Amino acid sequence: xxxxxxxxxxxxxxxxxxxxxxxxxxxxxxxxxxxxxTSADIVTVSHGHPDHNxxxxxxxxxxxxxxxxxxxxxxxxxxxxxxxxxxFHDAKNGAERGKNTIFRVDIDGISVVHCGDLGHRLTDEQIxxxxxxxxxxxPVAGTYTIDAEAAAEVINQLEPMIVIPMHYxxxxxxxxxxxxxxxxxxxxxxxxxxKVEPVSKLSVTKDKLPQEMQVVVLE
Numbered sequence: 001x002x003x004x005x006x007x008x009x010x011x012x013x014x015x016x017x018x019x020x021x022x023x024x025x026x027x028x029x030x031x032x033x034x035x036x037x038t039s040a041d042i043v044t045v046s047h048g049h050p051d052h053n054x055x056x057x058x059x060x061x062x063x064x065x066x067x068x069x070x071x072x073x074x075x076x077x078x079x080x081x082x083x084x085x086x087x088f089h090d091a092k093n094g095a096e097r098g099k100n101t102i103f104r105v106d107i108d109g110i111s112v113v114h115c116g117d118l119g120h121r122l123t124d125e126q127i128x129x130x131x132x133x134x135x136x137x138x139p140v141a142g143t144y145t146i147d148a149e150a151a152a153e154v155i156n157q158l159e160p161m162i163v164i165p166m167h168y169x170x171x172x173x174x175x176x177x178x179x180x181x182x183x184x185x186x187x188x189x190x191x192x193x194x195k196v197e198p199v200s201k202l203s204v205t206k207d208k209l210p211q212e213m214q215v216v217v218l219e
Contacts, residue, residue: 008030041064071101081105085129085130100116111130137166
């Protein structure tokens with residue numbers, strides 16, 4: 001299974017039988033160009049903000065439009081099992097920014113958890129739905145989501161094999177909207193992984209998952 005970064009919090013998970021795009025975004029809002037001709041069988045949307053729900057930008061795969069999953073629930077399509085878990089976009093039970101859905105995607109025998117714009121530490125009930133996480137895609141930059149310190153706590157709660165940070169400040173983003181985000185380096189320093197070098201994609205199989213937690217930066 002390949003994990004390919006598309007910018008901000010969007011990734012393409014490419015498995016043997018299906019592909020999934022998580023949180024496609026409006027390029028005009030974000031400032032980054034969503035890669036042209038990105039296709040998928042399935043699209044997951046963590047919440048209804050334009051930097052996470054631009055479904056129309058994802059092209060059809062295998063001759064049919066992508067199946068879209070939004071909100072909590074248990075789903076299945078093309079051999080991929082998906083669980084949506086209700087969380088909040090802030091630390092005040094959604095009072096500031098509403099609800100957010102964490103999606104667990106089980107693909108090629110690997111469990112990938114995409115946190116969307118998670119705004120708080122997890123409850124025991126939420127953890128029950130996404131425990132035994134192999135790969136965790138987690139926001140780390142604060143302002144609209146948890147910051148580096150809270151992200152480290154969520155990582156300790158879930159104990160994934162691979163951690164992929166997302167939703168952090170990088171060159172080319174809309175400064176007016178995203179200028180207050182911290183960089184990925186702040187998160188890497190928080191967890192003592194300053195020497196991690198970015199790569200263009202992650203290719204992994206279930207039997208090749210690391211025995212100790214590994215941080216992978218995808219850009």
